[in-house]
Each structure stands twice: as structure tokens, then as C-alpha cells.
Amino acid sequence: MSTQSLEPKYTEAQYSEVDQYQPATRTGRISNYVDQRVGGTGLVREFGRKVFPDHWTFMFGEVALYSFLITVVSGAFLTFWFDPSMASTQYDGSYAPMQGVEMSMAYATALELSFDVRGGLFMRQLHHWGALMFVMAMAVHMLRVFFTGAFRKPRELNWVVGCALLVAGLGAGFTGYSLPDEVLSGNGLRIIDGMLKAIPMVGTYISFFLFGGEFPGDEVIPRLYSLHIFVIPAVILILIAVHLFMVVVHKHTQYPGPGRTERNVVGYPIGPVYAAKAGGFLFVVFGVLALLAGLFQINALWNYGPYDPSPVQAGTQPDWYIGWFDGVLRLMPGYIGDIPLEFVLPTPWGGNSVALPVLIPMIPITVLLLGLFVWPFLEAWITGDKKEHHVLDRPRNAPGRTAFGMAMMVWYFVMWGAASSDLMATHFSLSLNDVIIWLRVLFFLGPILAFIITKRICLALQRKDREIVLHGNEAGVIEMLPHGEFREKHNRVNDYELFTLVAYESPEVTPARPNAKGKVSLLEKSRAGLNRVFFEDRVAPVSREEYLEALSHDHHESSAALPAAASAQLESSKH
Amino acid sequence: MKALSQQRRHPLAAVALLLLGLLLTGGLYAAATSVNEAQASNVPDAYSASDVEEGERLFVANCATCHGINAVGSDAGPSLVGAGAAAVDFQVGTGRMPMQMSGPQAQEKPAQFNDEQTMQLAAYVASLGAGPSVPEDEYLDASEGDISRGGELFRINCAMCHNAAAAGGALTEGKFAPALAGVESKHIYEAMVTGPQNMPEFNDSNIPADDKRDIIAFLKNNESQGVPGGFALGSLGPVSEGLLIWTLGLVLLIGSMVWLTSRSS
Numbered sequence: 001m002s003t004q005s006l007e008p009k010y011t012e013a014q015y016s017e018v019d020q021y022q023p024a025t026r027t028g029r030i031s032n033y034v035d036q037r038v039g040g041t042g043l044v045r046e047f048g049r050k051v052f053p054d055h056w057t058f059m060f061g062e063v064a065l066y067s068f069l070i071t072v073v074s075g076a077f078l079t080f081w082f083d084p085s086m087a088s089t090q091y092d093g094s095y096a097p098m099q100g101v102e103m104s105m106a107y108a109t110a111l112e113l114s115f116d117v118r119g120g121l122f123m124r125q126l127h128h129w130g131a132l133m134f135v136m137a138m139a140v141h142m143l144r145v146f147f148t149g150a151f152r153k154p155r156e157l158n159w160v161v162g163c164a165l166l167v168a169g170l171g172a173g174f175t176g177y178s179l180p181d182e183v184l185s186g187n188g189l190r191i192i193d194g195m196l197k198a199i200p201m202v203g204t205y206i207s208f209f210l211f212g213g214e215f216p217g218d219e220v221i222p223r224l225y226s227l228h229i230f231v232i233p234a235v236i237l238i239l240i241a242v243h244l245f246m247v248v249v250h251k252h253t254q255y256p257g258p259g260r261t262e263r264n265v266v267g268y269p270i271g272p273v274y275a276a277k278a279g280g281f282l283f284v285v286f287g288v289l290a291l292l293a294g295l296f297q298i299n300a301l302w303n304y305g306p307y308d309p310s311p312v313q314a315g316t317q318p319d320w321y322i323g324w325f326d327g328v329l330r331l332m333p334g335y336i337g338d339i340p341l342e343f344v345l346p347t348p349w350g351g352n353s354v355a356l357p358v359l360i361p362m363i364p365i366t367v368l369l370l371g372l373f374v375w376p377f378l379e380a381w382i383t384g385d386k387k388e389h390h391v392l393d394r395p396r397n398a399p400g401r402t403a404f405g406m407a408m409m410v411w412y413f414v415m416w417g418a419a420s421s422d423l424m425a426t427h428f429s430l431s432l433n434d435v436i437i438w439l440r441v442l443f444f445l446g447p448i449l450a451f452i453i454t455k456r457i458c459l460a461l462q463r464k465d466r467e468i469v470l471h472g473n474e475a476g477v478i479e480m481l482p483h484g485e486f487r488e489k490h491n492r493v494n495d496y497e498l499f500t501l502v503a504y505e506s507p508e509v510t511p512a513r514p515n516a517k518g519k520v521s522l523l524e525k526s527r528a529g530l531n532r533v534f535f536e537d538r539v540a541p542v543s544r545e546e547y548l549e550a551l552s553h554d555h556h557e558s559s560a561a562l563p564a565a566a567s568a569q570l571e572s573s574k575h
Numbered sequence: 576m577k578a579l580s581q582q583r584r585h586p587l588a589a590v591a592l593l594l595l596g597l598l599l600t601g602g603l604y605a606a607a608t609s610v611n612e613a614q615a616s617n618v619p620d621a622y623s624a625s626d627v628e629e630g631e632r633l634f635v636a637n638c639a640t641c642h643g644i645n646a647v648g649s650d651a652g653p654s655l656v657g658a659g660a661a662a663v664d665f666q667v668g669t670g671r672m673p674m675q676m677s678g679p680q681a682q683e684k685p686a687q688f689n690d691e692q693t694m695q696l697a698a699y700v701a702s703l704g705a706g707p708s709v710p711e712d713e714y715l716d717a718s719e720g721d722i723s724r725g726g727e728l729f730r731i732n733c734a735m736c737h738n739a740a741a742a743g744g745a746l747t748e749g750k751f752a753p754a755l756a757g758v759e760s761k762h763i764y765e766a767m768v769t770g771p772q773n774m775p776e777f778n779d780s781n782i783p784a785d786d787k788r789d790i791i792a793f794l795k796n797n798e799s800q801g802v803p804g805g806f807a808l809g810s811l812g813p814v815s816e817g818l819l820i821w822t823l824g825l826v827l828l829i830g831s832m833v834w835l836t837s838r839s840s
Contacts, residue, residue, distance in 0.1 A: 056832035063828055097726045097796060114803065121804050132820040133828075140825070183730065183739065184812065277835055284831045292824060297804035298816050303740040305730040313734040314744025314752065315810075320817030420814040422745035431679070431749035 048271030060141035071130035084225035103306030126293035156376035186307030198358035327418030399458035400534030462539035622698035630699025659706020660697035665765035679749035720792020740810035
């Protein structure tokens, strides 16, 4: 207890002055009334002055937030009519091809929403398009954060929160996809059921626990509904709050540029311009989604019919973000040569079957998802970088990371694309078997090729940057010198551009170091190996000496002075 | 009987017996062949002998290379004996036959023969052996069908290859189930009866004629009712939806982002 805290901060006179303060205008009176009761001034002062840098790539997170809000609002509308019950009923709504068909209440009310509730189909399509956009925006946002290195210290934990949001988003999407209880979503659930049952020993129990007995049972839809409208949205909301709070705490990152340092943020304050822009952007996102919902059909559930475990339909796919689960299952062979990959594990109670064709595909999924969570820590460990980073990397200036990110993206794309192998076959007149074989090849080769090619492209772009710094941009003008030599004129970049091109960190390889006992551990050796992969090919930024040297070349060349003199004349003739 | 027993040793008895035998054999043979001819020319009553004759001429000129003279088949094509008029009407009527090139599956193309020639070819193939005939109009009248029953039958029997919205789907090795929009009712029926290409055969004990009509009614209703909810994106399900959000959706978003963050200068 310090004595200072006992001293009053304000005098009695100051308090009474605040109490008696009478604003002159009506707006002033209203805001004063509110402020005296909820103390908004502090909040506005804190958040309203928060500076955000202005760049279009920084807005994907906003898109995710807004599409989530729109999905929540449209979803609330849907709950007024949707009945998540698997009780059997006979459809008697206005969609003729379903009349008299026996179906669950869930499917019947989903049809009712589509055909008999005014605006229901629009709201359903808005909800579904919003969900697709929500996950897409999160994915693109994460790619931006990854490739610019925005996840580095101090933002690693916020990246983890973001990964959790992505997983929660997948969960929200999948539970929603399964609710209408038509053949498409039922098939999706059947695959999940199969994946659960493939887990050795406990799989069947987990499946029976989820479905309340043997698949499909009559309990899974209500359970998914609770998850979909209550548990998962609550989790997402909490995570969003944490995510945004941490953004405020960390301050926003910024792209490299003149005047931008690790100690400042260059941009606009939230109030009033940025708040207006962001608020307006909510309506832009709403508009885009409404346009899609109004013009394009999504999940035409009246085509699929009520769920029945027997039929499977051509073109059965999950929504895009679950596609890679489906795709990787399609890639996995059931046999290698004549050897079946499924076998029975002998156990005292009679044996458990081990479905490797379902279990092995879970490996790349687990690797990618876990890798996403641990990447910031992994990268920091490899690079040994313990500094704070508020200025972003241009992707080319971190060739190792960019190449690794592209490799993982290609890996994901192959799995994702495999989910539409049948449509690739029909629409490009290919053999389905060939498509799968090629995708299997790409599954292994694609990431490696992507890594090599991306790294080479990054290094080439860095060399181009060096070239521009040292010699300037090609002007497209061919000059003839007095002695007859031809050469292309180069324009030097201005100081602002120059800053961006030279001000970046370019770490060198840090070899394995012995620990306190003087031994180089295996872990340290692998760290050094990865570090070498990251940094051994390196294009250093132009140093001050190099630049001055290049400038001095310019001065020796008398011809460079000629156009300068000509333009000076032009300038003076204008006046 | 007494007269017969008295006359049996008559010198002309052997001659009479021979005559009788010849007459009977000849008559039976004549009767038998005329029955065969009658079957050939009027297997379904609709065809005349000249249709069969003209059909054979067309067959020899256009089909026999693969299906063989007399349509008994060759290494390049199957025997058509017993294929029936319905199969010919479907394959030739939709342009699948004569095949443009060999491949995993005969491709649909503009029909090479007119209706009359198609009928004549069908008559010829029907004359080779009994097979499914061209369906009667009463089973093609979509207005008589029960669309919700047809929908159930379609989803159980057809949607696994043809897609729930009849948009088509892939089979193995480059084969595929085509989209069904715009296919004539007659051809839908014939396809079910004859199982062309890789399609299984749905005979009348599997799906009775009335049920086939229900399926046709369901498909025709799908075409005529329009698409609820906007453009159907090919009715291909989540893949085309995902493609749209990643193309049009993303482009619209990025466009507005660039616009919002651009400086007014």
C-alpha cells in the first residue's frame, strides 16, 4: 500500500465542476448524459484514437467478422421455422415433387423455409453463402498473415486464437451442412461416422455415443443443432472478442515503408474516418452476400430428397472447406498391389479391424492442422529470432517461409481438388482413374516442386529489387552516346521507393551451436538443418556502400547529365 | 377302318402314302416358314417387310463394319440379335450410333439418320430376334405420371450416377452418366429398358412401365418448373458453389477493398 493512492486524484471543486457542467448544444447534452452514466469518454479516447494502417489486404479479417455477423443474423431468422427433429412426417408443402414423401421434420421444415416462408429461401441462401464467405475470408486472412510474417512475436498467441477460430468455423459449417437431413448431408455424416469408426478399439463407441446408437439413429440432428446454433457460435464469439482485444493490445502491423518503424503505426485513427469506412464495409460485404444469395442457388436441398442410408448420389461433395477431408479419402488406395490395407488386429475379445485406408488419410489432415497452430513457435525456433516484429515482411524477402507456405498450400490444394475428381473427369473429358493417379503423384511431388519454384521466384524478385536500387528502372528509352554506343536509359527510384526496397532484414544461416555441456544435441542439429534450408540461399539487401558506389557511377557518366539539363530547360520554359 | 384295311395292300397304296407324306412335310414346312416370315415382318406390328428390307440395306452400309453382316457382331461391336427396336431407336435417335470414334463410351451427337431411316433400322434389328420394342405413347405421357413417386424412384435408382438433379456424373475409366436435361421422354424410357453403354437394364419386372412414366414425369417436371433460388451453377452441388465464392465472391470483395483503401488524389 503506497501512500500515494490515498491522496485524492481530483479536488472536490473539480468533481462539482463536472457535475454542474452544462453543454451548449443538444448533441452535447445527450452525449454528456450518456457519458456521465456509462463513462464512454475513456473508451472513445482509447479505441477512437487507435491507429490502423490502410491497406486492402488488411481487410480480410473484417470480411470474416462481418460475414459471421450476417450469418448469425440470417441464422436467427432460420431458427424461427426450422425444427431440428428426426421425427417422421409426410410432406404436404407447396413443392410438388416432394408431396406425400415421407421425411424427417428437419427436412420438411427446411423445405418449408425454402418454398412456403416469405423470403425464407433468400435467407437460407444468404446464411449458406455467408458461411462459405466466412471460412474463405478467414483462410485468406490467415494466408495474408502467414506470408507477411504477421504471426511473429508478439502475435503468436493471437495466431493460435485465429487457428482455433478457423477450426471452430469448420465445425460451425459442417454442423450446419448436416442439419437439413437430406441425402447430401446424410452422406457427409456417414463419412464422419466412417472416420470415427475407423479409430481402432474406441471408434465404434465414439460413433455410438455421437449418434445415440447405430448410424443414423434419430438423435444426431438435434445434437448437431445445439452445437450449431449455441455451442460453436458462442465459442466463435468469445474467440473473436479475444482476437480483437489482442489486436488492440498488439497494435496493427504495417507494411514496410518510409517513416514506418517497429516503434510506430502509420495510418488513420479509428474515429472518425476508419470507423465510417469499416462500418460502410459491413454493408458492402452484406451487399455482396445479398447479391450472391439473390442470384445464385446454394444447396438445392429439394433435389437431394430425404435422407436414406441406401442411396448415394453422383456429385456428392462437402462444402469447400471440408473438401480436403473428402479429397484425401479419395486419394487413398484401399489396396497397394494385392495387399489390402485393412486388417484385423487380433485381440483377446475376438479382434478389431483396423481400417488403414481411412486412418492414413487422417495423417496429412492432422499434420496440416497441427502445423498451423505451432508454426509461429516452430519458425521462431528455426530462425532463433526473439525480436518483436511490427513491420511486415514482403513475401519475397522471406524466401524460406514463402516457399514453405506455398508448398503447404499446394499440398492442401491437391487434397482439396481431389474432392472434385469426378467433376474434373466429366468436365475435362478425362478418365476418373487417371485424375486420381495424377493427384496422387502431385500429392507427393507438388509440395516439393512448389517449394523449389517459389524459392527461386522469391530470390529472383529480390535480385530484381537489388537491380532497381542499384541501377534504377528501365525507362524504355534508347540513347545513343557521342561515340556511337547505344544503351537504355534507367530512371532512379525516388527515396520513398528506395526505402521499401532496401529496408528489410536478411538473416544469415545460424549454424548449430553446442549447449552448456559443450555438446551439439540432435535437436540443435535438426534446427540448424532447417535453418540452412531457410537461409542458405540469400540475396542481401543493397548496403549503403553499394548504393553510394552505384551513385558515383552515375556521376562519372556525363550523358546522365544531358537529359537532366534538358528537363531543367523544359521546367524553366514553363514558368 | 374296314375299307382301309382292305385297301392297304392295293398296288397304289405306297404311292398314296408317299404323296401324303410329301404333302404333309411340305405343307408343314411352308406353314412353318410362313410363320417365321410373319414374325420377321411384323414383330411389332408397326413395321412392314419393306421397312425391314430398307433397314437391312442401311445396316449393311452403315453399321455392318462393326456389328458384322447379319448383325452377329465382331471384335469391334456386339451382336444386335435380340437387341430390339428400342435399343436402335435410342442409339441411332440420339446420334450415339453410328459412333464417331471409338472411346470409353459412345458420345451423343446430332442424329445421322432421320426418323424414317431410324425406324427402318429398328425394324431390321427387331426382325433378327425378339427384344424390347419402342415404347407406346401412353407410357411417355408425363402429364399422367406421379412426380413425387418418380422422384423417389429416380433418387433410389438413377441419382447415384446421374446426380440428384440429373446433371450427370463420372464413372470409371472415362465413362460417364450424361445429364438428362432435354432428353426426349422416348429416349429416357428406351435407355431404362435397354441399358445403353454402361447403364444397367431396368426391365419391367424391376421398374414397371407405369413407374418408368413416373420417372419421366419427374424429370420433365424438373425441367419445366424452373430453378428456385437463382442460377443453378450446373446443379453440381458444393463444388460449383465453392468455385463461385472463390472467384466471383473474392473478386467482388477485393474490388471493394481496393476501392475503400485507395486514396483520393
